[in-house]
Amino acid sequence: MSDTSILLPPAASRASATLLCVDDEQNILSALRRLFRHDGYRVLTAISGDAGIKLLESEQVDLVISDMRMPEMDGARFLEVVSSRWPDTSRILLTGHADITSTIEAINQGQIFRYISKPWDDQDVRLIVRHALEHKQLERDKRRLEALTQRQNEELRELNASLEARVEERTAELRLTHDALAAANEKLKTSFLTSIKVFSNLIEVTEGPRSGHSRRVADLARRIAVKIGLDRTATQDVMLAGLLHDIGKIGMPDALLAKSVSQMNTEEFILFKKHPIKGELALMALDSLRSAARLLRSHHERYDGQGYPDGLSATDIPLGARILAVANDYDGLQIGSFSAKRLTSVEALAFLQQSRGKRYDPQVLDAFASLNDSEIVDKAQKEWALGPNSLKPGMVLSRDLVSREGALLLAADFLLDDSLIKQIRGYTRYEEQSVVIHVRADWIETNTNQKSAINIDD
Structure with missing residues (x-):
């Protein structure tokens, strides 16, 4: 089925159309009535323009056929009134050859669809009427579709405005939710770090004057990591490993922990060397501390491969562990956990430099040595x-x-x-x-x- 056929009224609808024939000659009206008898149209007749207007005021008429020459009101004037008052009604003019001037007037003022010359051909008249009705139906369909399109466009605009409002509302809700989640996440991170610090503090309860060692190591390791250029996650792992690097000492005898490494006998040192592995095992079950646990395991490795527990060397040692080794030993030298003699900060730094490339990574030592007060908060x-x-x-x-x-x-x-x-x-x-x-x-x-x-x- 073509698009045109969709818009055209069906035959039954065209047959139900109402026609009004206006002529002052009764025989013309009778002829027109007979002509449309088999087409199924409802045919009304009037013998004057005034009579036709009265019928139009009371009847729904689809098409008017009017003679041109009529007393009192000619066809041109009559069709002009019809055009003005019933513009949706199609208009056809019957005229003779001598009525050219009046025909032109009817075309201009009455805006007729067609004019038919007398005498007419019946088939032509029937075809013209059919085309006029179909043309009018097309106009109605066009207006209906335009109105429908306009209404749908208005509905779409309203829907679009409503959707935009909903999107804005939903976006605002999501923003609030995001902010709330971000605040909650930040609070969780703060609480997590606080818990680690508290736990680190508990580890050192038995250390007496050495208390605070883990916090100092963590802070120094963090500063070195920042200086080297580690990203935020890696820097935090280094700091967490610094806070927990002695967790493996829990359960070791207090007498052993009170000694410096240089004072331990062979048996004590063998036991002491187990604390990096024990520390790693204690943290492995926690996803958020797994990376820190790996650094903790290796913080007693040496750059020359002579450390423990795995004998790693150079870059096989995780960078965070190499950083932790420098921070841990620098503080340990000053509090007496490395050797019986406590060193000053200057002496501790000199000791680290003497072991450059042996115990310690030169890159880490350079970053540590370059730290100065301007880089501290x-x-x-x-x-x-x-x-x-x-x-x-x-x-x-x-x-x-x-x-x-x-x-x-x-x-x-x-x-x-x-x-x-x-x-x-x-x-x-x-x-x-x-x-x-x-x-x-x-x-x-x-x-x-x-x-x-x-x-x-x-």
Whole structure:
């Protein structure tokens, strides 16, 4: 079926059309009625223009056939009225050869579909009427489709606007969800790191004056990793390994742990050398610590291959473990865990340099030696040192808060609230000593109106 056939009315619909024939001669009207008898049209007749108008006012007419020459109101005038009042009704003019001027007037003013000259051919008239009705139906279909298209376009615009609003609403919801998840994730990371620091502190409870060793090693290892250019994930693994590098010593005799490595006998040293493997095994079950566990296992390997537990050398040793070895030994030399004699920081650095390419990776030593105060956080510019009574909810610790014995009380990056502030103040009263708490400067800078209420020396 063609597209045109879809728009055309079926034969039954065309046959039900109503025609109005207007002529002042009854025999013409009778002839027209007989002509359309077999086409199934409903045929109305009127003997004047006025009579035709009255019929049009009361009947639904699809097509008008009007004679040109009629008394009182000629065909041109009659069809002009029809065009004005019933523009959807098709109009055909019957005219003689002598009525050319009037025909032109009817075409211009009455906007007729066709004119038929008298005498007419019956088949031509029937065909013209059929074409007129089909043409009018096409116009109706066109208007209907245009109206439908316009309505659908309006609906699409409304739908599009509604969809845009929904998308914006959904995007806002997703953004809020993302922000909430990001905040929750950040809180989890902070809690995770705090837990590691607390656990690291528990490992060192029995070490007395050596307390804080793991935190110092972790911080120094992190700075070296940043200097070398490790990415954020690798740097965090190095720091975590630094915090937990002595976890394998749990369960070893206190007498053994109180000795420096140089003071241990053969049997004690064999037992001591097992702690890297034990430490790795203790952390292997935790996915988030598996990489740190691998570094922990190898932090006593030597660059020349004479270390333990696997005898790895050079770049076969994970870079993070090579970094950890430098940080661990630098602090160990100063606290007496490496040798009985405690070295100064300058002496410890000199010892490391003497073992360049033997114990230690030259690249790591160069990065460590190049560290200077300008690459350490500028505490004066980026943090404030406050007394307990100046703490405010919303402040964030910039450093670990440790007890007089070196035990970790709160980890850096902890968000203070009323409850924690009360606990800190209670602790300082219990200890009966002055405690300085370091907080990020950004909170104070943001809340500039709070500066006047903060007493740094309280």
